Amino acid sequence: MAQTSQYCTFYLDKLLFGIELRGVQEVLRFVEMTPVPLAAGEVSGLINLRGQIVTAIDLRRRLELEERPKEMLPENVVVRRRPLWMRARRHWEKSQNRSIR
Amino acid sequence: MVSFLRAGTGASQTKETMSDNEIVQEFLAESYEDLDRLDRELVGLEKDPRDKNALGSVFRTIHTIKGTCGFLGFGKLEKVAHIGENLLTLLREGQLLLNREITTALLSMVDAIRQMLAEIQASGSDGDEEYLGLMETLTRLYKSGAAGRGATGAAKPEESAKAENGSAAPAKEPSAPPQKAESAFTEKKIEKEESGGAPAMEKSTAGDGAKHRPVAGKIGGVLVERGVVQADKIALALEAQEKGDKRKIGEILVALGFAKQEEINAAVQVLEARAKEVAPETIRVGVNLLDNLMTLVGELVLARNQLLQFSNEFENAGLQGVSQRMNLIATELQEQVMKTRMQPIGNIWSQFPRTVRDVAVSCGKEVRIEMEGKETELDKTIIEAIKDPLTHLARNSVDHGIELPEERVKAGKERTGRLILRAFHEGGQVNIEISDDGAGLNRERIRQKAIEGGLTTVEQASRMSDREMYNMIFLPGFSTAQKVTNVSGRGVGMDVVKTNVEKIGGTGDVHSKAGQGTTVRIKIPLTLAIIPALVVTCAKERFAIPQVNLTELVRADSGVTNRRIEMVHGAPVYRLRGRLLPLVYLGQELRLAGRVEQGNDQDGGVNIVVLQAGERQFGLVVDEINDTQEIVVKPLRKQLKQIKTFAGASIMGDGKIALILDVMGVAQRSGVISEVRDRALAEKAAELGEKKLETQTFLLFAGPDDARMALPIGTLDRLEELPASQVEESGTQWVAQYRGRILPLIHLGYAMEERRSSRRRPKPGDAENGSGYQVLVCHHEGSRVGIIVERILDIVEDAAEVKYPASRPVVLYSAVISGRVTELVDIPAILQGAGMKGSERIDHAEVTN
Numbered sequence: 001m002a003q004t005s006q007y008c009t010f011y012l013d014k015l016l017f018g019i020e021l022r023g024v025q026e027v028l029r030f031v032e033m034t035p036v037p038l039a040a041g042e043v044s045g046l047i048n049l050r051g052q053i054v055t056a057i058d059l060r061r062r063l064e065l066e067e068r069p070k071e072m073l074p075e076n077v078v079v080r081r082r083p084l085w086m087r088a089r090r091h092w093e094k095s096q097n098r099s100i101r
Numbered sequence: 102m103v104s105f106l107r108a109g110t111g112a113s114q115t116k117e118t119m120s121d122n123e124i125v126q127e128f129l130a131e132s133y134e135d136l137d138r139l140d141r142e143l144v145g146l147e148k149d150p151r152d153k154n155a156l157g158s159v160f161r162t163i164h165t166i167k168g169t170c171g172f173l174g175f176g177k178l179e180k181v182a183h184i185g186e187n188l189l190t191l192l193r194e195g196q197l198l199l200n201r202e203i204t205t206a207l208l209s210m211v212d213a214i215r216q217m218l219a220e221i222q223a224s225g226s227d228g229d230e231e232y233l234g235l236m237e238t239l240t241r242l243y244k245s246g247a248a249g250r251g252a253t254g255a256a257k258p259e260e261s262a263k264a265e266n267g268s269a270a271p272a273k274e275p276s277a278p279p280q281k282a283e284s285a286f287t288e289k290k291i292e293k294e295e296s297g298g299a300p301a302m303e304k305s306t307a308g309d310g311a312k313h314r315p316v317a318g319k320i321g322g323v324l325v326e327r328g329v330v331q332a333d334k335i336a337l338a339l340e341a342q343e344k345g346d347k348r349k350i351g352e353i354l355v356a357l358g359f360a361k362q363e364e365i366n367a368a369v370q371v372l373e374a375r376a377k378e379v380a381p382e383t384i385r386v387g388v389n390l391l392d393n394l395m396t397l398v399g400e401l402v403l404a405r406n407q408l409l410q411f412s413n414e415f416e417n418a419g420l421q422g423v424s425q426r427m428n429l430i431a432t433e434l435q436e437q438v439m440k441t442r443m444q445p446i447g448n449i450w451s452q453f454p455r456t457v458r459d460v461a462v463s464c465g466k467e468v469r470i471e472m473e474g475k476e477t478e479l480d481k482t483i484i485e486a487i488k489d490p491l492t493h494l495a496r497n498s499v500d501h502g503i504e505l506p507e508e509r510v511k512a513g514k515e516r517t518g519r520l521i522l523r524a525f526h527e528g529g530q531v532n533i534e535i536s537d538d539g540a541g542l543n544r545e546r547i548r549q550k551a552i553e554g555g556l557t558t559v560e561q562a563s564r565m566s567d568r569e570m571y572n573m574i575f576l577p578g579f580s581t582a583q584k585v586t587n588v589s590g591r592g593v594g595m596d597v598v599k600t601n602v603e604k605i606g607g608t609g610d611v612h613s614k615a616g617q618g619t620t621v622r623i624k625i626p627l628t629l630a631i632i633p634a635l636v637v638t639c640a641k642e643r644f645a646i647p648q649v650n651l652t653e654l655v656r657a658d659s660g661v662t663n664r665r666i667e668m669v670h671g672a673p674v675y676r677l678r679g680r681l682l683p684l685v686y687l688g689q690e691l692r693l694a695g696r697v698e699q700g701n702d703q704d705g706g707v708n709i710v711v712l713q714a715g716e717r718q719f720g721l722v723v724d725e726i727n728d729t730q731e732i733v734v735k736p737l738r739k740q741l742k743q744i745k746t747f748a749g750a751s752i753m754g755d756g757k758i759a760l761i762l763d764v765m766g767v768a769q770r771s772g773v774i775s776e777v778r779d780r781a782l783a784e785k786a787a788e789l790g791e792k793k794l795e796t797q798t799f800l801l802f803a804g805p806d807d808a809r810m811a812l813p814i815g816t817l818d819r820l821e822e823l824p825a826s827q828v829e830e831s832g833t834q835w836v837a838q839y840r841g842r843i844l845p846l847i848h849l850g851y852a853m854e855e856r857r858s859s860r861r862r863p864k865p866g867d868a869e870n871g872s873g874y875q876v877l878v879c880h881h882e883g884s885r886v887g888i889i890v891e892r893i894l895d896i897v898e899d900a901a902e903v904k905y906p907a908s909r910p911v912v913l914y915s916a917v918i919s920g921r922v923t924e925l926v927d928i929p930a931i932l933q934g935a936g937m938k939g940s941e942r943i944d945h946a947e948v949t950n
Contacts, residue, residue, distance in 0.1 A: 022131075034758040035642065037691035038744050046750055046758045051400040053750050053758060055738045 013065045128169055129222055132214070135162045139211050143204055150199035159207075160189040166214065175227040178217045184239045185210045188246070197246035206238045324360065324368050334359045388481070391441055398431075398438045399733040399752070405431040406754045439480075439631070446524045446533070447475030449488045453495055457520060460499045467506050467517040468499050477524035479531055483625060486605045487533070490598040494535045494621050495520060497595070502539035502619050512616065514538065531627060536620035542571050542613035551576070571611045575599040603715065603765070606632070606649045634732045634751075636759065637710060638725040640693035643759040645732050645751055650764035652711040652718060654726055655896075666707070672773075675709060675720050678798055678898060682711065682720045685771040687762075691746065714768035721767065730754075734761060746770055797901060799918055799925075800877070801894040805850035809894070810924045811916075816879050820893060824873040837887060839878070846876065846887040852911055852931050881928045888931065895919075 007018035008027065033045030033056055044058040060068055139162055142155045149155075167182035185207065191197040213232050220228035324330045338353040346353060351365035405427055412424040454470050461468040479487075503509075503518030510516055523534040544567060551557045551573045562570070574595045599609045607625035626632070626649070634645040635654075655677065657666070666675050666684065673684040687693075709720040732751040741747065745766035753759050797813055800820075804810040821839070828837050828846060835846040876887040903917040913927040 032757065034750075034760070036741055036744070036747070036760065037642075037693055038746055039741055043740060046760075048752050048756055048758050051396050051403075051752065053735045053737070053752070055740050057740075 012059055012063070013068075015065070017059075125173060125221065125225075128173060129218055132166055132169075132218055135166065136211055136215050136218075138162070140208070143207055143211070146199050147201065147204045153193075156189070156193045156199075160186065160193050163189055170227075175217070175221060177232070178214060178221075178227045181210060181213055181217070181232055181236060181239075184236055184243065188239055188243045191243065191246040197242075203242055206235070206242055209235055210239060324354070324364070329364045329368065330354060330359045386441075391438075391481075394438050395442065395733075398435050401431050402435055402733075403752060403754060403756065407756075435631075442481045443478040444481050444484050445476045445478050446484065446531075447472070449484060449491065450475060450522055453492070453522065456492060457495055457499055460496050461503075464500055465505060466499060466503055468503055468520055469517050470520045470522070472522045474524035477526060477531060479625070480627060483531075483605055483627075486601065487607075487623070487625060490601045490623070491533065491535065493598050495522070498535055498537040498539065498619065498621075502537035502541075504540050508540075512540075526627075527624075530624045533623045533625070534620055535623075536618055538618040541615040541617055541619055542574070542611070543615070544570050547571065547573055568610075568612070571613050574611060575609060606647060631731050631733050633729055634761065635710065635729050636727040636753070637687075637708075637721075637723040638727060639687045639691070639723045641724075642693065643727070643753065643757075644687070644723075645759050645761045646710060646712070646721075646764065647748070647761065648729060650712045650714070652713050655709040655711060655720070656726075657707045657709065658895075677711070677720070682709075682718060683773045684709065684720045684722055685767060685773050686722045687767075688722075688724070690767060690771050712764050712768075714765050714773075717768070717773075719768055719771075719773045732759075732761070798896060798898050799901070799923075800896050801918065801923065802875070802877070802890045803892040803894060804890055804924070804926075805853055807891065808924060809921060810849075810890070810912075810926055811918055812877065812879070812926050812928070814896065816881065816928060818878040818880055818885065821876045821878055821887070822873050823876050823887075828874060835889075837876070839887070842885075844878065844885060844887045846874075846889055847931055848889045849911075849926070849931070850889075850891075853909065879928055881932060886928075886932060888926075888928075901925075 006021035008021050008024045009016055009018040011017070028047075028049075031047050033047055035045045036043055036055075042057050042061040044056045044061075047054045047056050058068075060066065139159060142159050146152055146155050146159070163182050163186050167179055167186055170182065171179045188197075188203070188207070192199055192203070197203070213235055216230070217227045220226065220230075325332050325335060334354065334357075335350070338350050338357065338359070341353050342348075342350065348356070351360070351369070354360040355362050355365060405424075408424050409428060412420045450472055453472075457468055457470050498520050499518075503520070504512065504514075506516040509518065519538045521534070521536045523532075523536070525532050547570055548562050551570075552559055552562060556573060556576050557565075575598070576596055602609045602623050602625065605625055607623055609621065609623050611619065611621050613619040633648040635648060635651055636643055636645050638644075655675075657675070666673055668674070669681065673686075674681045675684050676682075708723050708726050710723060710726065711718060711720050732753075734749045734751060736749050737744075737747060746763060747766070748761045748763035750758050750760050798815075799811040800814050800817055801809065801811050823837050823839075828835055830836070831843075835848065837844050837846055874889045875891065875893055876889055877893075878885060878887050880886075897919045899918045901916040901918050905915040905922070907914050907924070907927075911927050911930045913925040913930075915922055915924050917923070
């Protein structure tokens with residue numbers, strides 16, 4: 001079955017991974033992060049994405065891979081976006097109790 | 102002020118508002134892509150019907166479309182996709198094998214979906230076409246497969262015929278949320294239309310196949326609505342017009358004898374009146390759009406701050422001029438955008454009469470509801486947050502407060518009880534009161550309940566004032582309802598009301614008079630989106646603390662630290678004016694890797710932020726206290742929501758993010774407000790009380806010639822540093838604009854020179870230290886005055902027992918404070934010396950300002 005999709009691929013500890021492009025909003029080079037104390041280990045911090053606050057997840061930790069060597073900066077950040085139906089649902093939920101009348 | 106009227110933007114049939122548009126566009130783009138793939142996959146499947154992967158893919162695609170369009174309110178599209186999905190389920194499970202017929206049906210479903218998408222793109226709705234034939238086919242195919250699933254074998258002809266008849270309703274499947282979503286959506290829309298008074302009556306006249314449908318905004322629509330003529334007659338007139346008849350519809354109708362001239366005139370009047378109704382220049386705007394606007398303005402404010410910093414560095418008059426103007430515009434813009442989010446409280450009160458009526462009926466009571474200050478405006482988010490607490494309070498008043506009619510008559514009151522809702526602005530906050538003229542709270546019953554519930558002891562209760570006692574009803578686990586009614590007393594008590602109010606930075610208070618009624622007053626901030634906050638640093642990270650929780654800032658020097666910080670039952674406490682303040686070390690609490698000696702700054706001192714968490718106070722020890730600023734609150738994502746220590750995050754002036762502390766959360770996490778700690782502290786305090794010395798708190802400052810001087814802290818309102826540019830001269834008086842008023846300023850150095858000094862009085866602005874003035878804002882006999890001093894030294898506590906008479910004017914006496922001789926300043930003397938006898942003059946200034 002010929003069915004092609006585009007993927008955003010990246011390496012994590014020498015392993016190649018891919019995310020379907022549809023689920024990717026943008027790719028950021030190194031950005032500054034604000035750590036969140038008490039958060040789960042895989043939360044690496046908060047990013048200021050043009051005025052929006054985005055939670056960053058350390059994929060190495062999430063997948064229980066080896067920790068990133070200290071001298072290595074987490075260079076690439078992939079901003080994931082939620083699937084459309086989830087956003088639509090959120091939108092609908094909001095419209096249920098938040099529409100200005 | 103923009104007000105939100107429900108004037109629909111044209112009576113269009115679109116189910117979405119403007120903000121939905123974006124998501125719909127995305128839905129369209131994504132779905133088109135998916136459909137193209139479906140075509141290919143289905144055709145491929147026809148050749149290889151057992152390709153599980155392809156079947157799975159097709160199924161998922163249809164499932165996604167179904168789910169998404171359900172949320173977007175495209176019911177028909179959802180229905181078609183739903184039936185298709187049912188069929189695909191069977192195919193995927195292998196209950197049915199894909200054949201040419203099924204493929205054709207599925208492909209025509211894809212076409213139908215595509216057609217509906219096009220319709221959505223063009224008109225915003227999924228169109229009028231019913232696709233009954235297609236749905237029947239799909240259902241029939243599904244039934245044949247489903248029947249095969251059962252033991253009976255092939256479906257009998259009658260059965261499948263029945264199935265076809267019932268085809269409009271999809272086969273019984275667990276109804277997915279999107280379906281609910283769809284119906285809720287429709288209901289909501291109807292409600293909006295009904296209550297909105299928007300002329301959206303097109304549907305009522307949809308004649309069968311009539312080419313022209315009279316629209317409410319037009320004369321024809323009005324005529325049909327009023328029952329003057331039928332829709333088909335209007336269609337005839339419209340056709341005539343299309344064929345070249347130049348007369349107006351009304352004229353044609355009269356000419357054809359379908360209507361009388363008077364009726365037409367009346368309809369025209371109605372139409373004109375409606376046009377006026379719609380005329381107030383309002384449009385409906387999606388909340389998302391406003392939220393986005395707010396975010397952007399927040400960004401703009403940040404950019405402006407950076408620009409201002411930048412322009413100060415470059416001393417370029419042109420650049421500074423532009424950045425100043427930009428500053429003003431951005432501030433104005435921010436205010437205006439904030440205003441768009443404001444809504445009158447009447448919006449939620451409007452539902453109260455109904456609620457109150459229902460409760461009253463079920464309790465057999467008679468209640469009249471009165472409202473004052475309906476137009477009082479509040480931020481949208483706050484309005485939403487207080488809706489439930491207010492409803493609860495209103496129900497409570499009716500259920501518990503107002504007596505039965507007979508009892509009221511016996512008590513000499515009107516049969517009908519009054520429930521009064523009041524809202525008004527006061528001091529930058531909104532006050533909301535819910536009062537009733539019922540029996541009032543019963544102190545004795547509250548006392549019993551509180552003691553039974555272990556909320557207080559007999560002894561404590563006996564010392565409580567009425568107000569303290571009444572406010573016990575806000576404590577968790579308190580309910581005085583003698584029986585559990587279905588109105589209140591369902592475990593959701595006043596404590597929930599209070600918690601909800603506090604969550605948005607508000608406070609609650611109850612007043613009551615036996616036999617005369619009860620009033621619950623809630624004070625809440627105007628907005629949540631932007632709050633004043635104190636920024637502190639701990640382990641090099643910045644944190645913001647909402648100002649509402651802040652009581653005071655204390656800095657304990659290293660020498661004092663050891664004396665004042667003690668351990669009580671293994672927990673640190675600080676002795677503050679004879680009270681014991683439990684301490685929380687922020688660094689430890691957040692497990693921040695910081696200095697070992699947490700909280701101690703370079704000089705070994707400790708910075709303590711005294712915070713109010715509910716009824717209790719505690720001190721938060723931080724590394725550094727930065728400054729106060731207005732911050733834009735942003736919520737945290739789901740992954741971080743469960744950390745109760747943070748209330749949100751905010752972007753600071755430098756573009757970095759700071760977390761906002763949830764003071765209640767911090768207190769709970771650290772256990773600083775637990776009962777055990779309370780008791781331990783009470784014991785310790787009692788012990789301490791016996792040997793307590795009468796101490797006073799003084800502000801130490803450097804006066805003229807570096808003289809060490811002091812003022813009792815009670816006479817001080819605030820300490821301010823005013824830039825030299827803000828100090829102006831009015832007559833012979835120095836003044837400053839301060840919090841919307843004119844504050845007279847007295848330079849302590851000159852006041853002490855007794856006016857016979859020949860030294861020229863300096864002009865404001867030739868400040869000795871260039872940067873600005875340290876001003877102590879004091880109050881005396883109801884008026885305010887600012888005293889300019891050289892430097893502020895410290896705040897200390899001392900008994901100041903050793904006194905010595907004053908040696909110069911405006912000094913009350915000298916005393917030994919913190920081990921050194923210090924002069925105590927005499928404020929009344931200063932005022933007199935400056936020619937300001939008491940308050941008249943200052944009041945006058947305040948009035949004229």
